[in-house]
Amino acid sequence: MSTANPLSQLRDAIKAQLAGVNIIPDPSRDITITFRVSHAEKLRLESRCEGILQSDYIRARLFDYALPRRKTVMPxxxxxxxxxxxxxxxxxxxxxxxxxxxxxxxxxxxxxxxxxxxxxxxxxxxxxxxxxxxxxxxxxxxxxxxxxx
Missing domain, CATH: 1.10.287 (Helix Hairpins)
Known part of the structure; x- marks a missing residue:
């Protein structure tokens, strides 16, 4: 029987499981995921995504990709x-x-x-x-x- 902290054991188990999962950007994205947000969350997301596609922003934040560059909009x-x-x-x-x-x-x-x-x-x-x-x-x-x- 182990005397280690159960929380640290769980953390170690999750890290070990995630270490074997390499998420590589795949250009063929054919699965759609939808989720609901509040009005305030939507406004916050829109303000952060100005000049960037929301899906690209969310994907970058979720999977630790580099954030895409904002597109400059010339008048x-x-x-x-x-x-x-x-x-x-x-x-x-x-x-x-x-x-x-x-x-x-x-x-x-x-x-x-x-x-x-x-x-x-x-x-x-x-x-x-x-x-x-x-x-x-x-x-x-x-x-x-x-x-x-």
Missing amino acids: VANREVRYHLKQIAANINQQSLDINQAVKQGLQPLNKDVKAYSQKLKAVEVLIKELRKQLDLTTLSSDSQDDAK
Whole structure:
């Protein structure tokens, strides 16, 4: 007969049983589990899952997976501005390529006007990249401010 604490024996038995169970993420999830929560619990879950699927959050917490990264949500206006800036940058890049190709083929002499224009295109392209970064940072900083609340 053992004189060990029954609680520690139970704890050891559970640890031993769980040690043999390795839960590996399986992409084929075909079983649905439902459970009920109170209104307050639902609100708490929603606040914690903002930007993450609730099922992914619960699965990560339950099975000790890494928490998924929150998806940053960019305001529609920023998305549209970023999209148009990307189009403008693509057009500028195409102009630069065409100028360089014309100079290489001898179709366009490389005079000071062409050089100045190419430098202006590069400067505008740098500004556009900086604007896009600022839009991204604005989105990230507003997300981090929302997380702090």
